[in-house]
Amino acid sequence: MNTFKAYRLAGPSLESLQQVTETIPVPAAYEVLVRMRAASLNYKDNFYLAGDQGIRLPRPTIPLSDGAGEVVAVGAGAGRFNVGDRVAGVFVQDWLYGPIADHAADSSTTLGHGIDGTLAEYRLFNQEGLVKLPENLSFEEGATLPCAALTAWNAVRGVRAGQTVLILGTGGVALFALQFAKALGARTIVTSSSDAKLARASEAGADHVINYQRDPDWHHAVRALTSGHGVDHVVDAVGPDTLERSIQATRREGVVHLVGLINPAGRIDPMLILGGTVTVRGVRVGSRELFEEMNAFIAHKNLHPVIGHRFSFDDAKGAFERQLSGPEFGKIVITW
Ligand SMILES: NC(=O)c1ccc[n+]([C@@H]2O[C@H](COP(=O)([O-])OP(=O)(O)OC[C@H]3O[C@@H](n4cnc5c(N)ncnc54)[C@H](OP(=O)(O)O)[C@@H]3O)[C@@H](O)[C@H]2O)c1
Secondary structure, eight states, X not given: OOEEEEEEEOSSSGGGEEEEEXXXXXXXXXXXXXXXXEEEOOTTHHHHHHTGGGOXXXXXXXXXXXXXXXXXXXXXXXXXXXXXXXXXXXXXXXXXXXXXXXXXXXXXXXXXXXXXXXXXXXXEEEGGGEEEOOTTOXXXXXXXXXXXXXXXXXXXXXXXXXXXXXXXXXXXXXXXXXXXXXXXXXXXXXXXXXXXXXXXXXXXXXXXXXXXXXOTTHHHHXXXXXXXXXXXXXXXXXXXXXXXXXXXXXEEEEXXXXXXXXXXXXXXXXXXXXXXXXXXXXXXOOOHHHHHHHHHHHHHHTOOOOEEEEEEGGGHHHHHHHHHTOOOSSEEXXXX
């Protein structure tokens, strides 16, 4: 059998997600054939299914940016990898180091957007678009890293021991940010709409928790927890809806890492940035170089991603339905 199963998403609906059979490709020079073993979903995948924010795939595309698998064949000159290596794909395939290149900022080289993604039994990559998995992680844990984890690492990698980090929500990015910030020696404050999720965040290492629905002025509570000064860093995975309060929860010369666009509408008062002498930093996922740095940190600290639900390859639609039904505590993983 030289065929494999994959899914292709033809339009913004779950009905448009169809399983297809395709021919297993042979790697050309500098290419690597990966037998995919697991994939995971992210908030952004809702956009492709629901057509939110005008985001549409340019053509029937194999969905999902995040996945991990095993190298089964390498083309001539593909010396970065050997058969048997356990690997994950880089979110923006040609973003190797430094800031994102202008040509890549339109997502044309992003897995599961401009090019085919990971929801397939086999996937051919250019060798530059892969990293080795941390040794301590399973395939399904490794499959959660390319988007949410790398974004969180990009946000918090500069945190120093003893600093205080505020993390908004308990979504995919937030839970990785919590794990990384704790492992870097920070004091952490987590907000959530759910007391049950806050209890789990405490188990995962949050030093202080705040229910943002009961306490919509949570920035005051954050200041109170920091002797009135504010936190050193905020990981804001929500967006304009929370940004003003994130700035007001931050100490002088502190940094708000703006990651989220759950609610892209809204305006902020720029005087809060100036008056507070706060830096607001836009974060977009990360380069291959940061991915490799993060993987070394994960292995060194023996961190394990939080997985919420597992689905089989043949029940991939179930995974998308679960993702669309609302935020999960822990990543949704498809495994095969
Ligand atoms: N910039 C980038 O490169 C990048 C990369 C990855 C993700 N993102 C974006 O980051 C956002 C989060 O992604 P995700 O994968 O972490 O999503 P997710 O797993 O669906 O989590 C979303 C979380 O947002 C929290 N939330 C919603 N409204 C909130 C509010 N007013 N205050 C505090 N928390 C609130 C919820 O927390 P509770 O359930 O605890 O209330 C929910 O768990 C999305 O907009 C996504 O597109 C951006």
